[in-house]
Amino acid sequence: MQDQERDVADAEKETLTFETDDWKKYRDDDIMQQHSAIQAEQAVKVPFVGDKEPLSSLEAEYHLGNSIVLKKIKVLSEQYAAIRRTRGDGNCFFRSFMFGYLEHILDSQDHNEIHHIKANIEECKKTLQSLGYAEFTFEDFFAGFDQ
Template sequence: MDPPTTTPPPSPPTHDDPTTPSSMVTTSLTPSEQDDLTIKQTQEIELEITTTTPLITPHPLPLGPTLLPLYTSDPIYTSKVHTICKTFTKIRRTRPDGNCFYRAVLFRLFEVGCEGEEFHKKLEDKWKSWKGVLVEAGYTQFTVEDFYDHFGESLSTLTTSTPPLDLPSLYFTSPATCDYLTVFLRILTAAELTRNSSFYSNFLTTAPTMEEFTKLEVEPMGKEADHLQISALAAVLGVGIKIIYMDRGEDSEELVEHLFPEGEGEYPIVLLYRPGHYDLIY
């Protein structure tokens, strides 16, 4: 398999972005000029996101006061925020760049790893098994060795004496450091989908083959995660992920909750999904 890249060329804005550059294109321009304008506008939006939003907020924020101002004119979303606040009190925002799901999962893995020796040991044991997972999926050692080793080295620095609030400065301030770890989670997700493609292929909707899906929708940075990627990552990590969906799917205050994997168990990673974006909630 071709090695994934850590810094791909600019991609079109995801659903995280409230502005769609193509809607601003002037129809009097030639197709070439329209393309150039779209690229320029996309780059401007991406630059604004990068310069104004941290990879992840250094401290958990109060959930209600953080989200309610965003929906002052929307009674449905306002009601749903109040419903969420009955169970959760804090939110840790992530940069809306298409990598928010993987980054949020990564942060919470490390955070829980600092909070308890048992979970940290479980995570280290899992990491040792992942080399076999990658080989089984067809990755060469040369392709993934640096990402695998860097993840393991990062795990080894985590102890219960590491204050969780130090994590943002250690791993989530520099894009170069954070992206290396994020790429590894993407590779791991792709490997799980590939080695168990006979099962996961039943749920493919955006690509004809699993190989094409992983190359287009999983490995590249900036690609959002959906149910298939979430299911695969939860399975290969061996860690439960709970997603609280806050969207306009139902015009009521009721919230949809999905568990990965389904069933009874602990779900130490809880994410809030709003259209096109994931944040950590506590």
């Protein structure tokens, strides 16, 4: 019995050593290149924010799935007509929220809110400049908001 336990412990130690030694082959540059390659692959497959799709497309994806999910999709369809898919890259919630918020403001033509957003954008530009950022590093980002 003790021999078997020793054999298992030795095998686990060898596996752990192999995995640790195996990772020593990779440099930070290799890992960063692999990460960039994965992001580039995702960029081709999924846009940051997709076009509107009817909610029925979501229902079609789950037609063989959990009945609770299908019921929730049905409840959503009572209030919403469409969805937009976003790239799941860790910033998807923030991107989705801001895109939806700005889209709502543009659709509703709430001039007070539009003025408020523009004032906040100008304040943000000034803050970045006061922190020492060169304008060319962020001007392209803010150009989309001025249109």
